Amino acid sequence: MRFSVLLISIFCAALAFAAERPLIHFTPEKGWMNDPNGLFYDRKDDIWHLYFQYNPNQPYWNQPLYWGHAISKDLTTWTHEKLAIGPEHADEGIFSGSIVVDHNNTTGFFNESINPDQRVVAIYTNNADIQTQDLAYSLDGGYTFTKYSENPVLNVNSTQFRDPKVIWHQESYQWIMTVVQAQQYQIQIYGSTDLKHWNLHSNFSAGFTGYQYECPGLIEIPIVGTNETKWVMFLAINPGSPLGGSSDQYFIGDFDGFQFKPMDSYTRLVDLGKDFYALQTFSDVEKTDGVLAIAWASNWQYANDVPTKGWRSSTSLVRNLTLDYISTNPEKKLLSLVQTPVFESNVSKSTEKSNITLQKNDSIDFNADSGVFEFELNFKVLKKLTYPEVPNLDLYISTKDGAESIRFGFNPVIQAFYLDRTTDAFKNPFYTGQISANVEPYLDNEYKVHGVVDRNIIELFFNDGAVTMTNTFFLSEEANPCTMNLTSNMNDEFHIRSVSFKELSV
Incomplete structure (x- = not known):
């Protein structure tokens, strides 16, 4: 009954589209959001489902914690649905987990009246006195859920045992669960034929440990x-990321249905920004759509403190994931994750320039009153300089009156892109003002940047997604990032092969 009573007050307020709220990144109606959960595609109705860690009652993390729910036809415009799964008591939480589509009814939860593409089963962490892995199933395609009467399905009597991600492994004909013994630094790999009874196959530990x-x-x-594939193990750490606070890392290797074996000893970071965490992939995606994922676009160091009004946090854009051999330095190419954004929008206005060698007094300008735009920049560094000469290619992103701005740029001497997101609107000792990423050129001294700016978040994709950097930023209340100015502090150093700006709307 407690869950039903709490529902009354949760969906009363309409979504307020303040200037600070992103338009093409998903945000909660109100309250607090963190990890994306239970992502899946409904093949029958052609609908994408997004669930997420949700406290609808306050704009900060606190229990009771629910699975919020939203749906989309295009992975860009999301419609909020009612709460999907809730705890039994106010001091408990439905923590992170995943959803699978049980086409073959291995659980026995479904009869023939339920379309095989809508046999939805959620596997999640129930956070009470201890953390256990529980099941809930849906008879209406993922809108309402019934908790399995014999929960939990996995209990190791631990308070730090959570975040199950389940997939179907066709070669071994079983469900595979990865779940963490969080403070023992272990990913445990379990197998099951029915989602109810699980056997421990192996453990995996690697990379940065953090806390x-x-x-x-x-x-x-x-x-x-190629026609080849590799298995990728994703793992989040918090706190203690090398970038500060929370971040995601990954490992590439092989999986035989029982054990994951990395192909090398390297630890790779998913994203080099401060605001990308808890990546999760979508289940039951058509093969032609590729591997799709989304993450929480914040950082536990300051997520509860950011200056949004009545709501906190957004997700990243959906990303398509592939692998390719990427130059990490002049002598080495590593098989690495390549990420490209997936979103649909209308272009309100645009401009494009090409074949310009920038001079000190030049400025390539664009205005986007909505505060939502993307840019694509392809440039070449013409001269190899050393200190004390320090050329910079800068894109200033400013408010309409120019009073506030953030600065994105490139320094060819140290071969690094940088973002200065320092403003007076948000002061927090952990909110790193300057972030950088070293990037190898994709050709001789040539670089590509695809940027998406959405009011208070900027996602950067370098060299067709070989490197990414995701960061939030905050301007004064009701202020939007409207004006873009591309400049250089030195003559004849940067040749702009092409640059385009597009204002976006949905």
Whole structure:
């Protein structure tokens, strides 16, 4: 009854589209959101489902914690639905987990009246006195859920045992769960034929440890230009990321249905920004759509403190994931994750320039009153300089009156892109103002940047997604990032092969 009573007050307020709220990134109606959960595609109705960690009662993390729910036809415009799964008591939470589509009814939860593409089963962490892995199933395609009467399905008597990600492994004909023993630094790999009874197959530990492991995930990803695939193990750490606070890392290797074996000893970071965490992939995606994923676009160091009004946090854009051999320095190419954004929008206005060698007094300008735009920049560094000469290619992103701005740019001397997101609107000692990423050129001294700016978040994709950097930023209340100015502090250093700006709307 407690869950039903709480529902009354949760959906009373309409979504307020303040200037600070992103338009093409998903945000909660109100209250608090963190990890994306239970992502899946309904093949029958052609609908994408997004669930998420949700406290609808306050704009900060607190229990009771629910699975919020939204649906989309295009992975860009999301419609909020009623709460999907809730706890039994106010001091408990439905923590992170995943959803699978049980086409073959291995659980026995479904009869023939339920379309095989809508036999939805959620596997999640129930956070009470201890953390256990529980099941809930849906008879209406993922809108309402019934908890399994014999929960939990996995209990190791631990308070730090969470975040199950389940996939179907066809070769061994079983369900595979990755779940963390968070403070023992272990990813545990379990197998099951019915989602109810689980056997421990193996453990995996690698990479940065930080304070604890969270949000693991195992998925098979294609290698660009081949018919080959590799398995990728994702793993989040918080706190203690090398970037500060929370971040995601990954490992590439092989999986035989029982054990994951990395192909090398390297730890790779998913994203080099401060605001990308708890990546999860979508289940039951058509093969032609590729491997799709989304993440929480914040950082536990300051997520509860950011200056949004009545709501907190957004997701990243959906990303398509592939693998390719990427230059990490002049002598080495590593098989690495390649990420490209997936979204649909209308272009309100646009401009494009090409074949310009920038001079000190030049400025390529664009205005986007909505505060939502994307840019694509392809440039070449013409001269190899050393200190004390320090050329910079800068894109200033400013408010309409120019009073506030953030600065994105490139320094060819140290071969690094940087973002200065320092403003007076948000002061927090952990909110790193300057972030950088070293990127190898994709050709001789040539670089590509695809940027998406959505009011208070900027996602950057370098060299067709070989490197990514996701960061939030905050301007004064009701202020939008409207004006873009591309400049250089030195003559004849940067040749702009092409640059385009597009204002976006949905």
